[in-house]
Amino acid sequence: MAELPDLTVFAQILTRRYAGKVLESLEVTETRKLNVSAAELRKALEGKKLDSVSREGKTVQLHFSGGHVLGLHLMLRGELVALTDGEKPRFQILAFHFKGGSGFAVVDLQKQATPALQPAAVSVPDALAMDEAYFTELLARKKTVIKTLLMDQKQLRGIGNSYADEILYHAGISPFSVANLIPAKVVKKLFKSIRVILRKAIDEIAEANGDELRGELKDFMQVHGATLKETAKGEAIKSEKIGGRMTYYTESQELFH
Secondary structure, three states: OOOHHHHHHHHHHHHHHHOOOEEEEEEEOOOOOOOOOHHHHHHHHOOOEEEEEEEEOOEEEEEEHHHEEEEEEOOOOOEEEEOOOOOOOOOEEEEEEEOOOOEEEEEOOOOOOEEEEOOOOOOOOEOOOOOHHHHHHHHHOOOOEHHHHHOOOOOOEOOOHHHHHHHHHHHOEOOOOEHHHOOHHHHHHHHHHHHHHHHHHHHHHHHHHOOOOOOOOOOOOOOOOOOOOEOOOOOEOEEEEEOOEEEEEOOOOEOOO
16 A cells, blocks of 8 residues: 555656646546546546645645645555556556646556545644654553554554554564553654654655656565565564554564553
């Protein structure tokens, strides 16, 4: 699943490639996940200029002229692909055709990618926008396993399975630690690790992708990955499921319980 760093870079690439262009036609291939009819969606967006693209939590949001916003949640397997030579990609959900011939599509073999016209505003803070006081108070009142809490989009938005592992490894905290039992000085370290890991990942992905929509990039990860057997420090990487999601960690990460 695309997480905060990937989606941030996708939004940047879409802005550079398509902002300022007028949407000539919107091809709606899959309608089951729409929050409006296909006809309503086309009427709202066709003929409108794409002003910018942003990221909100785990969604990419396309801002068109006239105040129209389309949110795209790629779910587990959704991808964004550039369109070339009129070719229709497999598993297409939506295709955006701009005047001048350029465009891109949302594809998903599971057909779960979810477009939403005028998505509702969300008050839950973004992982990169929340302040330390909010994060500290959140952990203090939760008896949840820390990895599960980091991934809870109703508490903080943007972090998924992969980056939760990377953040906890960077902070030296076991993913099985109980949130409200983590000492204050360690919570402070974890808060810093969130920013360090996510910002570093954004830079790595942006450099690797350039202006191409290449999908998720995980080559630089330290612990999260089925093919990784040990860290750069030579620590053995262990794996175990938490809440049904595979978790990667090392014995050096301190357990608070």
